[in-house]
Amino acid sequence: MKKIKIGLIGWGTVGTGVVKLLRRNSALISRRLGAHLVISRIADLDIKRDRGVKVSPSILTRDPSLILNDPGIDIVIELTGDPARSGDFILQALRGGKQVVTANKALLAESGKMLFKEAEKNNRGIFFEAAVGGGIPIIKAIREGLEANKITSILGIINGTTNYILSRMTEDGISFKAALSEAQKSGYAEKDLSLDLEGIDSAHKLVLLASLAFGGWADLNKVSVEGITNISAEDIAYTAGLGFTIKLLAIGKQTGAGADLRVHPTLISHRHLLSSVNGVFNAIYLEGNYSDQQLFQGKGAGEGPTASAVAADLIEAGENVLSGDYLVPGKISVEKDLKLAPKGEIECRHYIRIPAVDQPGVLARIANILGAGNISIASVIQSGRRKRGIVPVILMTHKSREEAMEKALKRISQLAEVKSPPLRIRVED
Amino acid sequence: MKKIKIGLIGWGTVGTGVVKLLRRNSALISRRLGAHLVISRIADLDIKRDRGVKVSPSILTRDPSLILNDPGIDIVIELTGDPARSGDFILQALRGGKQVVTANKALLAESGKMLFKEAEKNNRGIFFEAAVGGGIPIIKAIREGLEANKITSILGIINGTTNYILSRMTEDGISFKAALSEAQKSGYAEKDLSLDLEGIDSAHKLVLLASLAFGGWADLNKVSVEGITNISAEDIAYTAGLGFTIKLLAIGKQTGAGADLRVHPTLISHRHLLSSVNGVFNAIYLEGNYSDQQLFQGKGAGEGPTASAVAADLIEAGENVLSGDYLVPGKISVEKDLKLAPKGEIECRHYIRIPAVDQPGVLARIANILGAGNISIASVIQSGRRKRGIVPVILMTHKSREEAMEKALKRISQLAEVKSPPLRIRVED
Numbered sequence: 001m002k003k004i005k006i007g008l009i010g011w012g013t014v015g016t017g018v019v020k021l022l023r024r025n026s027a028l029i030s031r032r033l034g035a036h037l038v039i040s041r042i043a044d045l046d047i048k049r050d051r052g053v054k055v056s057p058s059i060l061t062r063d064p065s066l067i068l069n070d071p072g073i074d075i076v077i078e079l080t081g082d083p084a085r086s087g088d089f090i091l092q093a094l095r096g097g098k099q100v101v102t103a104n105k106a107l108l109a110e111s112g113k114m115l116f117k118e119a120e121k122n123n124r125g126i127f128f129e130a131a132v133g134g135g136i137p138i139i140k141a142i143r144e145g146l147e148a149n150k151i152t153s154i155l156g157i158i159n160g161t162t163n164y165i166l167s168r169m170t171e172d173g174i175s176f177k178a179a180l181s182e183a184q185k186s187g188y189a190e191k192d193l194s195l196d197l198e199g200i201d202s203a204h205k206l207v208l209l210a211s212l213a214f215g216g217w218a219d220l221n222k223v224s225v226e227g228i229t230n231i232s233a234e235d236i237a238y239t240a241g242l243g244f245t246i247k248l249l250a251i252g253k254q255t256g257a258g259a260d261l262r263v264h265p266t267l268i269s270h271r272h273l274l275s276s277v278n279g280v281f282n283a284i285y286l287e288g289n290y291s292d293q294q295l296f297q298g299k300g301a302g303e304g305p306t307a308s309a310v311a312a313d314l315i316e317a318g319e320n321v322l323s324g325d326y327l328v329p330g331k332i333s334v335e336k337d338l339k340l341a342p343k344g345e346i347e348c349r350h351y352i353r354i355p356a357v358d359q360p361g362v363l364a365r366i367a368n369i370l371g372a373g374n375i376s377i378a379s380v381i382q383s384g385r386r387k388r389g390i391v392p393v394i395l396m397t398h399k400s401r402e403e404a405m406e407k408a409l410k411r412i413s414q415l416a417e418v419k420s421p422p423l424r425i426r427v428e429d
Numbered sequence: 430m431k432k433i434k435i436g437l438i439g440w441g442t443v444g445t446g447v448v449k450l451l452r453r454n455s456a457l458i459s460r461r462l463g464a465h466l467v468i469s470r471i472a473d474l475d476i477k478r479d480r481g482v483k484v485s486p487s488i489l490t491r492d493p494s495l496i497l498n499d500p501g502i503d504i505v506i507e508l509t510g511d512p513a514r515s516g517d518f519i520l521q522a523l524r525g526g527k528q529v530v531t532a533n534k535a536l537l538a539e540s541g542k543m544l545f546k547e548a549e550k551n552n553r554g555i556f557f558e559a560a561v562g563g564g565i566p567i568i569k570a571i572r573e574g575l576e577a578n579k580i581t582s583i584l585g586i587i588n589g590t591t592n593y594i595l596s597r598m599t600e601d602g603i604s605f606k607a608a609l610s611e612a613q614k615s616g617y618a619e620k621d622l623s624l625d626l627e628g629i630d631s632a633h634k635l636v637l638l639a640s641l642a643f644g645g646w647a648d649l650n651k652v653s654v655e656g657i658t659n660i661s662a663e664d665i666a667y668t669a670g671l672g673f674t675i676k677l678l679a680i681g682k683q684t685g686a687g688a689d690l691r692v693h694p695t696l697i698s699h700r701h702l703l704s705s706v707n708g709v710f711n712a713i714y715l716e717g718n719y720s721d722q723q724l725f726q727g728k729g730a731g732e733g734p735t736a737s738a739v740a741a742d743l744i745e746a747g748e749n750v751l752s753g754d755y756l757v758p759g760k761i762s763v764e765k766d767l768k769l770a771p772k773g774e775i776e777c778r779h780y781i782r783i784p785a786v787d788q789p790g791v792l793a794r795i796a797n798i799l800g801a802g803n804i805s806i807a808s809v810i811q812s813g814r815r816k817r818g819i820v821p822v823i824l825m826t827h828k829s830r831e832e833a834m835e836k837a838l839k840r841i842s843q844l845a846e847v848k849s850p851p852l853r854i855r856v857e858d
Contacts, residue, residue, distance in 0.1 A: 137575060291734050
């Protein structure tokens with residue numbers, strides 16, 4: 001049986017999982033692929049640490065060029081997560097005629113257009129199943145399983161850390177801070193926590209999903225991004241009473257005016273398929289013009305699930321090597337940019353919490369501002385008085401335009417009685 | 430751009446959906462495939478009925494041989510569901526060098542071994558994404574997305590009719606009969622209702638999933654099958670109080686002793702990922718040795734979703750036609766039979782409802798029988814007295830062996846006080 005040689009650059013958690021998987025499931029993979037996948041070299045800055053898996057010292061190196069310049073290596077797995085060097089590794093691999101498998105969502109979201117073009121120029125593929133949703137084969141599903149559909153809507157819970165935090169706050173009423181500290185201990189969090197908490201990691205993944213599903217490259221800089229750091233246990237309790245769960249959603253929708261791409265905390269009904277996706281689970285909800293509603297749920301991170309995704313890519317990349325046909329079906333669109341919808345036009349219902357001094361007339365002033373913006377109030381919840389005199393005014397609005405809402409929120413935050421910026425959470429209906 | 434000619438045999442609901450989809454999404458499909466998919470002939474016994482889609486009368490025929498013998502046709506879609514003739518259509522198509530796309534789960538479950546062998550002999554593929562889970566790309570997910578895994582467990586809600594009935598009974602407390610009558614009106618039910626209600630349709634689909642995931646052909650005749658006709662509103666209410674939902678599950682598990690394949694009503698915890706899969710939704714829950722827990726949920730039937738699955742297969746079959754390489758990745762195993770675990774060895778907890786005459790000593794006699802079989806009782810719920818004097822004795826057991834449970838149930842049903850056979854529902858922990 002033919003051997004396909006693989007070079008691994010970046011030997012962290014996922015890389016270790018891949019080494020273990022290729023060993024443990026090797027018989028099964030060889031049978032399915034019709035060839036052996038062999039890791040012939042591993043490059044990492046740290047080649048001393050014990051990863052719990054035995055590897056011949058002769059294949060370890062600190063020098064990635066020993067992989068990139070080895071003509072015997074057919075596939076390069078790039079798992080460094082190094083923002084400065086990973087792009088170069090991928091470019092060099094492609095130019096050397098190698099297939100590339102990566103989980104580097106930040107790099108692909110930022111520089112994917114250039115990288116995928118370079119792949120095409122070199123007639124090689126960049127495979128990135130592991131970049132979105134961990135072990136969930138969502139890239140495959142969009143690329144092939146649902147490819148006969150015009151996908152109209154993507155709603156993703158695609159960051160495990162924030163979903164863990166919101167789930168813990170919801171299920172046990174603990175504070176954001178306490179839940180965050182638990183999440184950090186779990187080991188799933190990104191090194192740079194702000195990528196998780198501020199929604200940036202979700203935005204990276206959304207760029208990949210939308211570019212794949214909507215047939216044009218989505219510009220990361222044009223995705224509206226808002227994280228979960230302002231969500232309080234209070235917001236969760238109030239909205240739960242109204243039948244909602246708060247989730248950090250990555251949203252991609254095809255509208256008549258173009259694609260609407262956003263990441264923000266979102267209220268979804270308790271009856272929505274995504275509302276029961278808790279803890280470190282990830283899920284992607286898709287609507288297609290024929291496939292209708294679909295939900296793909298699984299572990300969004302961790303050694304095993306992410307290694308499963310990398311290995312599926314390795315098998316597909318290996319099939320290309322065997323057949324000599326490097327055409328990737330349903331490949332991502334980089335030739336043209338995805339047309340985006342004007343932000344201000346988007347309409348949805350809103351939950352608004354306004355921290356205001358408890359004085360007569362506050363609610364009237366707020367209501368006036370909203371009314372002037374043509375935003376009608378569906379319900380008002382004002383909780384009891386507090387010692388400090390700050391009482392949150394809590395409102396649910398009917399559908400209102402984004403532009404009007406932003407103006408109104410700005411005006412409300414300028415009221416003398418309003419001591420800190422109002423929080424609004426959009427409702428996904 | 431090259432044209433790939435398709436012949437459609439069987440122009441019912443799904444066939445109509447496929448014709449509509451290929452028309453409406455044609456630009457998108459041609460762009461993704463790099464060729465046009467053209468339905469060049471449609472064969473059906475009824476070519477008069479208005480299907481709500483315009484088709485040139487010149488392509489309609491009552492004679493499938495005009496498709497099967499047309500050397501210009503590359504792909505045959507078999508959607509007749511005709512048990513007597515569909516197998517022949519597929520064989521003829523394969524022998525004529527055509528790719529086959531079908532949704533005929535009954536045929537594949539019964540004769541798949543022969544048909545897939547014939548496909549291999551002719552170097553062509555049988556694609557069957559639409560045979561399981563409607564629009565859910567679960568076949569693709571197992572074949573490719575998760576192919577680096579040893580899949581250890583499959584739990585499927587893969588029959589929409591029975592899930593609709595159980596969901597309605599659970600959510601609104603209506604009777605089996607009332608829910609059944611609603612389901613029939615919805616139009617999702619199989620022509621032969623017993624295929625749905627007795628679990629046979631689920632067993633057909635389980636055979637396909639298990640044969641694909643477990644690396645050997647699963648014999649339909651060796652799947653234990655039990656339907657939902659004995660489930661009462663009472664069972665649903667009692668078990669809900671204990672934290673369970675009743676679902677008709679298709680279960681496939683790899684055990685040390687072989688594969689365990691069953692279809693039966695099953696109690697799952699309210700916290701299980703499958704418990705919130707309601708109505709006509711289908712879902713397949715998988716565990717892989719690296720991918721961990723995954724859930725794939727979507728519409729399991731209907732014109733649109735099933736057409737989406739057929740069309741994805743058409744694109745893949747079309748890629749083969751274009752490349753001339755007919756190797757199907759991750760193809761189903763027919764060379765060897767799947768080794769099955771002995772039925773009697775399986776262990777699980779049970780819910781048992783025994784319709785008994787309300788006389789002193791009944792519970793003691795039942796408990797004695799269970800004790801003799803080494804089955805220990807976890808809890809007993811005996812509801813209030815009834816006018817007729819028949820009171821259900823309701824028990825939850827601890828884990829017990831299947832063989833012991835079957836013997837005990839037989840002995841219990843022979844008790845003088847027990848007027849009709851006991852109902853037991855297995856717990857999936």
